[in-house]
Structure formats: structure tokens, C-alpha cells
Amino acid sequence: MEETISLRELFHTLKKRLWLIVLIMVVAATVSSVISFFVLTPIYQSSAQILVNQAKSEKDLYNTGEIQTNIQLINTYSVIIRSPKILNKVKEELNFPGTVGELQNKIAVASEKDSQIIALTVEDPNPSMAMKVANKTAEVFQRDIPSIMSVDNVTILSKATLGEKPSPIKPKPLLNIAIASVVGMMIGVGLAFLLEYLDNTIKSEQDVEQVLGLPVMGVISIIDDETSKETMSNSIDTVVRRDSVGV
Incomplete structure (x- = not known):
């Protein structure tokens, strides 16, 4: 209850x-x-994919150890892509108006799970600029990585593209x-x-019982002006009738 x-x-x-x-x-x-x-300013996103893979010879078509090494290199490559050595050249070649730090904050690098593919994602209020930064960063990285690490195992798998009607990812x-x-x-x-x-005001008989802990013996109804006049009129009629009967 x-x-x-x-x-x-x-x-x-x-x-x-x-x-x-x-x-x-x-x-x-x-x-x-x-x-x-x-x-809020709309933010657009553009992505390019980079493949980390050593050139294979005809006698060595599949080497599990080499693939594992390439996967481990991806973590190193992710840091190099966002390093000032790469981004300074991207800034110069694109005539990017901001600083290298601002350019770095626009770029995110992630690797696909258990794969040799790096996803390079750029966010910018200008969809065209996001595409250009993604493609130029991938291009500069592919061009300069042989001189940085003495390896040549990077290929641009897919470039960033700009759709006909790009839609913002946020907000x-x-x-x-x-x-x-x-x-x-x-x-x-x-x-x-x-x-x-x-609100501690008393509005009903239940409130009275809860506050005082006593049972309610009766309730006085609210009488409006019209009801009061009608009651008084009926009382007067009753008194007049009694007087008439007495006479």
C-alpha cells in the first residue's frame, strides 16, 4: 500500500x-x-592511406617475419609523420597559414589492426584544405622516409578525395x-x-494527517460568492415561509 x-x-x-x-x-x-x-564551426575530415610493405622478390613471395617487422615499424612511422621534419615541408609546400603546431593538431595517424596500413586523417574547417594537407603529408612522408630511416617500404595506397557535397563530421x-x-x-x-x-504548505487533509499525526474529523468546503448568495437567499425564503405559516 x-x-x-x-x-x-x-x-x-x-x-x-x-x-x-x-x-x-x-x-x-x-x-x-x-x-x-x-x-560552432563545422569541421570536415579527409583521409589518405599509406601501405608499409617491402618489395618482394620472386623467391620470397611471403615472409611472415618481414610483415611483423613492418607492423612494428608503423608505430615509428606514426610519430615521424607528425614530426616537424615532415610537417615543416608540408607547411612550406602548401603555404599553410598556421604554425607547425596547428598543423600537427589537425593530423591524426592510426594503424588498422594487425595490418600494414596507416590511415592519415586530417580535420579542418575547409574541406579542400583538409584534403590537400592529407595528400601532401602522405607525399612528403613517402618521399623523405628513405633518407630518414634508409628504407623504401612506403606506398600511398589511396589519396584523400573531395566529394561533390562534403558534409562536416562535427558538430x-x-x-x-x-x-x-x-x-x-x-x-x-x-x-x-x-x-x-x-514545499511545506498544507494543501489537503492527507497533509494534515501527516504533519499532526491526528485523524481528520471533518472538512470545511470552500464556498464561493455565488454559492454564498444562493445559500443566503434560500435561508431567507425559509424564514419567510416559517413566518407566513406562523401567521
Whole structure:
């Protein structure tokens, strides 16, 4: 019985403060949409793939040890790709307006699991610049790695391309609005229960019983002006009739 009453009170509180919950949700979704569409800068992504593979002879078509060595070299290559020695040349050849540090922050290097392929990913507000940086970095790395490590086992597997209508990878307005709405709803529900908890006014006979611990013997109904006038009129009629009967 206690659980049923508690559950009923729970829904009653949510229903009573529903306008507050909806208001906070709408405000949160509106703020999120404004920030996503008008404040945040769209970021585009472009990727190139690099293959780390030693040239094979006819007698040595498959060498497991060499493949394992190439996979281990990928970690070293990932550091070299983002090093100033490579990025300084990329900056000069592209006439990149920013610093080498800014260029480095735009580039991410990752290797496919258990493979000899390196994915070189560039993020930039300009989709064309993201493509150019990715391709130029792969090109400079392939050209300079023989002189850096005395090896020639790097091939550009695929270049970055620019689609007809490139779409930004972030921000994602719909996702941001959905998250903001859920967070707003959670805040609204929490605020509704907080306001209900802080509200210590007595509104019903149940509140009287809970506060005083005494049973309610009777309830005085609220009488509005029209009901009061009608009751008084009926009382006057009754008195007049009694007087007439007495006469």
C-alpha cells in the first residue's frame, strides 16, 4: 500500500510540474540548436592511406617475419609523420597559414589492426584544405622516409578525395539537440521533485494527517460568492415561509 501511494504521489508530482519539465527541455533544445547551427564551426575530415610493405622478390613471395617487422615499424612511422621534419615541408609546400603546431593538431595517424596500413586523417574547417594537407603529408612522408630511416617500404595506397557535397563530421546538430533535450528533461524532473520537497504548505487533509499525526474529523468546503448568495437567499425564503405559516 505504501508503494502504491508513493508511486501515485510520484506521478502526481510529475503531472503537476509537467509545464516546468517541458519548458526546461524546450530551452535546452533551443540553446543547443542555436550553438550547433550558428556558433560552432563545422569541421570536415579527409583521409589518405599509406601501405608499409617491402618489395618482394620472386623467391620470397611471403615472409611472415618481414610483415611483423613492418607492423612494428608503423608505430615509428606514426610519430615521424607528425614530426616537424615532415610537417615543416608540408607547411612550406602548401603555404599553410598556421604554425607547425596547428598543423600537427589537425593530423591524426592510426594503424588498422594487425595490418600494414596507416590511415592519415586530417580535420579542418575547409574541406579542400583538409584534403590537400592529407595528400601532401602522405607525399612528403613517402618521399623523405628513405633518407630518414634508409628504407623504401612506403606506398600511398589511396589519396584523400573531395566529394561533390562534403558534409562536416562535427558538430552534429540533431544529436546535440537530442542530448540537450534528455539532459533538460532530467534537470526538469529533478527540479520538480526538489520544489515539491521544499514545499511545506498544507494543501489537503492527507497533509494534515501527516504533519499532526491526528485523524481528520471533518472538512470545511470552500464556498464561493455565488454559492454564498444562493445559500443566503434560500435561508431567507425559509424564514419567510416559517413566518407566513406562523401567521
